[in-house]
Amino acid sequence: MGAIAAAEATLNLTIQYIKERQAFGKQVAEFQNTKYKIAELATEVEMGRVFADRCVELHDNKQLDGATASMAKYSLTELQCKVADACVQLHGGYGYIWEYQVARAWADARVQRIYAGTNEIMKELISRKYLK
Ligand SMILES: Cc1cc2nc3c(=O)[nH]c(=O)nc-3n(C[C@H](O)[C@H](O)[C@H](O)COP(=O)(O)OP(=O)(O)OC[C@H]3O[C@@H](n4cnc5c(N)ncnc54)[C@H](O)[C@@H]3O)c2cc1C
Numbered sequence: 001m002g003a004i005a006a007a008e009a010t011l012n013l014t015i016q017y018i019k020e021r022q023a024f025g026k027q028v029a030e031f032q033n034t035k036y037k038i039a040e041l042a043t044e045v046e047m048g049r050v051f052a053d054r055c056v057e058l059h060d061n062k063q064l065d066g067a068t069a070s071m072a073k074y075s076l077t078e079l080q081c082k083v084a085d086a087c088v089q090l091h092g093g094y095g096y097i098w099e100y101q102v103a104r105a106w107a108d109a110r111v112q113r114i115y116a117g118t119n120e121i122m123k124e125l126i127s128r129k130y131l132k
Contacts, residue, residue: 001052001056002112003048003073003076003077003079003080003109003112004045004048004052004076004079004080006080006084006105006108006109006112007045007048007076007079007080007083007084008045008049009105010080010083010084010087010102010105010109011038011041011042011045011083011087013087013101013102013105014038014087014090014091014102015029015038017090017091017102018034018038018090021091021092021094023092028090028092034090037086037090041082041083041086041087044079044082044083045079045083048075048076048079051071051072051075051076052072052076055068055069055072065129066125066129067125067126067128067129067130070117070122070123070125070126071122071126073116073117073119073122074119074122074123074126077109077112077113077119078113078119080109080112081109081110081112081113083109084102084105084106084108084109085106085109087102087105087106088102088103088106
């Protein structure tokens with residue numbers, strides 16, 4: 001849940017930023033590449049949110065199995081990292097500067113694939129369901 005919430009927040013703060021930032025006499029949001037990148041990220045975040053909510057629903061009904069929980073941890077933390085990295089890129093040089101929230105979001109995202117069991121271990125657990 002932390003991963004999908006962070007992905008949503010990072011995308012939202014980046015959308016605000018690219019509407020304000022001007023380059024070559026235009027908003028960064030007006031470049032075609034920016035529009036396509038936002039469309040791709042928004043689609044993946046929406047899909048991630050649906051999966052996360054589905055896992056909560058299963059958990060509430062005591063039906064969330066270990067493999068599905070591992071799928072959520074693995075896929076949503078990979079998505080968080082992908083979104084944070086793309087959002088740093090959309091910020092340009094400011095994205096590297098610690099004072100900008102997106103730089104912090106990128107650093108915070110990176111550890112998510114490591115702790116609470118690395119994503120390699122998540123894949124190990126998922127594979128056991130399908131290859132037993
Ligand atoms: C900020 C932070 C907070 C943490 N908080 C807690 C906490 O509150 N409680 C807690 O118990 N732990 C905590 N941890 C520990 C965390 O869960 C471990 O770092 C994590 O599980 C990875 O273990 P490791 O660091 O020993 O890496 P290692 O096991 O040494 O892994 C190194 C690499 O080898 C890979 N690898 C290892 N075994 C396999 C395998 N069988 N198959 C394939 N690849 C493998 C890993 O995926 C990784 O890429 C925290 C870690 C961090 C960084």
